[in-house]
Amino acid sequence: MNHSLVFQKFRVAGIVIALIVTSLLGWEFLRNPDHAAEETPDDFQTTESPAARDWQLFLSDNFAGDEACQECHAEQFAAQQRSGHSRTITPMSLSSLAEQLEGDEYQDPRRSQQLQFVKQNEQFFVSTEDDGREVNFPVSWLLGSGTHAQTPVSIDPGSGMGVEFRWTWFAGRKEIGVTPDHERFDDYQPGSLECFGRPLGKTQARACMNCHATAVPPENVPASLDHFMANVGCERCHGPRKNHVKLAHLGRADEAPPAFTYDDPAEYMDRCAQCHRDETNTPSESTPGELARFQPLRMKQSRCYLESQKTMTCSTCHDPHDRVTNDRSHYQKSCLSCHSAPEQSHCKVEPSGDCVKCHMPAVEWYSGIKFHDHRIQIPPGDN
Ligand code: HEC
Ligand code: HEC
Numbered sequence: 001m002n003h004s005l006v007f008q009k010f011r012v013a014g015i016v017i018a019l020i021v022t023s024l025l026g027w028e029f030l031r032n033p034d035h036a037a038e039e040t041p042d043d044f045q046t047t048e049s050p051a052a053r054d055w056q057l058f059l060s061d062n063f064a065g066d067e068a069c070q071e072c073h074a075e076q077f078a079a080q081q082r083s084g085h086s087r088t089i090t091p092m093s094l095s096s097l098a099e100q101l102e103g104d105e106y107q108d109p110r111r112s113q114q115l116q117f118v119k120q121n122e123q124f125f126v127s128t129e130d131d132g133r134e135v136n137f138p139v140s141w142l143l144g145s146g147t148h149a150q151t152p153v154s155i156d157p158g159s160g161m162g163v164e165f166r167w168t169w170f171a172g173r174k175e176i177g178v179t180p181d182h183e184r185f186d187d188y189q190p191g192s193l194e195c196f197g198r199p200l201g202k203t204q205a206r207a208c209m210n211c212h213a214t215a216v217p218p219e220n221v222p223a224s225l226d227h228f229m230a231n232v233g234c235e236r237c238h239g240p241r242k243n244h245v246k247l248a249h250l251g252r253a254d255e256a257p258p259a260f261t262y263d264d265p266a267e268y269m270d271r272c273a274q275c276h277r278d279e280t281n282t283p284s285e286s287t288p289g290e291l292a293r294f295q296p297l298r299m300k301q302s303r304c305y306l307e308s309q310k311t312m313t314c315s316t317c318h319d320p321h322d323r324v325t326n327d328r329s330h331y332q333k334s335c336l337s338c339h340s341a342p343e344q345s346h347c348k349v350e351p352s353g354d355c356v357k358c359h360m361p362a363v364e365w366y367s368g369i370k371f372h373d374h375r376i377q378i379p380p381g382d383n
């Protein structure tokens, strides 16, 4: 069974209730600073709405969870466990970052603001002084596997609004620092969410989760932990497969047709681009460093892609299930699969060198985080 499912059935009930109580206090405080933060709201509801029950039913009827695939697809399962896809969302209180930060103080390098990190009753809080009083704010999720960075977010289950916190763990620097693009909140309005980070509207908060999760509940279902299927699991890319698992156990796997296939290269690219982005969903204000994060966008601008009868996909160079390898000879083989026949173009500069170094260089995005530009080209300035 998928981690998130186990989590949701056995562990989360208590946490979620605590989260809702405390987060209402946190959110309420910020919305209405005159309220006493210690009060428990009278109208607090623990009973699930019919929409939430329907959603849970939909999940359990249709989704099997990653672990259900392991017995028959051990290779893909093992690869998936290595990939960052399997760890794109962690409940903050269960993360190793929480363990590491618990009890620490942090001085914001660009504000005269100090934060304290507290873990209490299986909940992780950040607390600070704002407008002369102490505010405790629950941190619900940690996004990112930590290959490059991890950024915490909270979503208020009731309103669906959220906040992207101002502090991020940078794996390269091995410390927390200011979240990318948060310099614009150096000056903030006391008593507002900006005290903690970037306020996220309902739609923004769900968009954030939608690119890091397998299933995200519709807007009429509370945005609490137990309603999300965390991480980019098998069924995000292959569709709900519960029926496939059932039939496969009866030796009739072929009777459950795939929800969709990756046979068509253009459709393949579109599926990855839902999250990795292409020309349809790249923010217009992106900097060159940011653009290098968007592999489908950049790859589709390459002559390699455009002039190879659209046979190129991410699988030309990567196993979509696995972690990215740094073994350059692996990529050289892919390049030479198209660039060694007599009728194809050849490198006159370093025909047996490290192709990636010159044709897909790493570009810095933010604070030491680099991405390899998937627009394969003659190094600018050389042509
Ligand atoms: C009991 C064994 C079994 C389990 C469990 C199982 N599969 Fe399969 N799967 C098969 C078999 C057998 C095939 C080949 C079916 C065919 O020939 O069409 C297959 C094929 C596939 C394929 C390729 C063809 C297609 O249908 O798209 C995918 C993708 C796939 N499985 C995904 C999954 C996922 C995801 C899970 C877990 C949620 C899973 N499978 C669980 C036995 C299993
Ligand atoms: C639901 C959104 C989503 C979809 C769809 C998606 N990805 Fe990802 N992918 C992510 C996120 C988020 C990460 C960053 C994971 C992390 O935190 O390390 C990622 C990371 C990766 C990595 C790096 C893995 C590693 O650990 O080195 C590769 C490679 C990758 N994706 C390829 C693909 C391919 C190929 C497809 C399409 C078949 C695809 N992704 C579809 C969201 C997605």
Ligand code: HEC
Binding pocket: 084, 143, 144, 145, 146, 147, 148, 149, 150, 151, 152, 153, 164, 207, 208, 209, 211, 212, 274, 275, 276, 277, 293
């Ligand atoms: C359009 C889809 C999309 C949206 C929306 C999105 N992400 Fe991501 N995110 C990705 C993909 C794809 C990656 C992997 C490539 C990368 O790191 O840029 C990623 C990577 C990350 C990483 C770095 C993980 C690592 O170590 O590589 C963090 C942290 C992160 N996202 C946080 C967030 C937060 C917080 C939000 C919402 C405020 C958000 N993301 C919104 C798709 C998205």
Ligand code: HEC
Binding pocket: 066, 069, 070, 073, 076, 077, 078, 080, 085, 232, 233, 234, 235, 236, 237, 238, 262, 268, 315, 320, 321
């Ligand atoms: C990021 C998207 C993504 C995720 C997550 C993912 N797959 Fe796949 N899977 C693909 C793509 C794309 C292909 C087609 C591979 C190709 O054409 O090179 C594929 C192919 C397969 C196949 C057919 C055999 C093969 O390798 O070509 C099986 C079986 C399969 N996946 C099972 C799984 C299982 C089980 C999981 C979870 C443990 C999983 N996949 C997770 C994208 C994904």
Ligand code: HEC
Binding pocket: 303, 304, 305, 307, 308, 311, 312, 316, 331, 334, 335, 336, 337, 338, 339, 344, 345, 355, 356, 359, 360, 376, 377, 378
């Ligand atoms: C699927 C086949 C394919 C793969 C894989 C491939 N290319 Fe290409 N590439 C082409 C085609 C086709 C062209 C355009 C016609 C030509 O130059 O032969 C091209 C053009 C180029 C150009 C000239 C670009 C320009 O803007 O003028 C460079 C440089 C290049 N490829 C390098 C690489 C490198 C490096 C790799 C591996 C990282 C690679 N290619 C992988 C097919 C491919």
Ligand code: HEC
Binding pocket: 269, 272, 276, 295, 296, 299, 312, 313, 314, 315, 316, 317, 318, 324, 325, 326, 327, 328, 331, 334, 335, 356, 360, 370, 371, 372, 373, 374
């Ligand atoms: C022509 C080969 C090639 C193709 C095709 C390709 N990649 Fe890559 N990819 C690379 C290379 C090379 C690296 C850098 C590996 C390293 O770190 O040495 C890389 C790295 C990555 C990373 C890790 C972050 C980074 O930039 O270092 C992600 C995520 C990724 N690729 C996703 C994708 C996705 C999604 C697609 C399909 C849209 C794709 N790649 C297609 C060659 C390719």
Ligand code: HEC
Binding pocket: 332, 335, 336, 339, 345, 346, 347, 348, 349, 350, 351, 352, 353, 354, 355, 356, 357, 358, 359, 378, 379, 382, 383
């Ligand atoms: C030291 C940097 C460097 C390395 C390493 C390198 N290249 Fe190049 N490559 C270049 C430059 C610079 C050009 C443009 C030369 C010119 O203008 O004639 C080029 C041109 C090309 C072209 C276009 C040739 C044409 O006539 O249109 C292809 C294809 C190519 N390289 C592929 C590769 C492949 C494949 C590898 C790895 C086996 C590789 N390169 C390694 C720097 C490099």
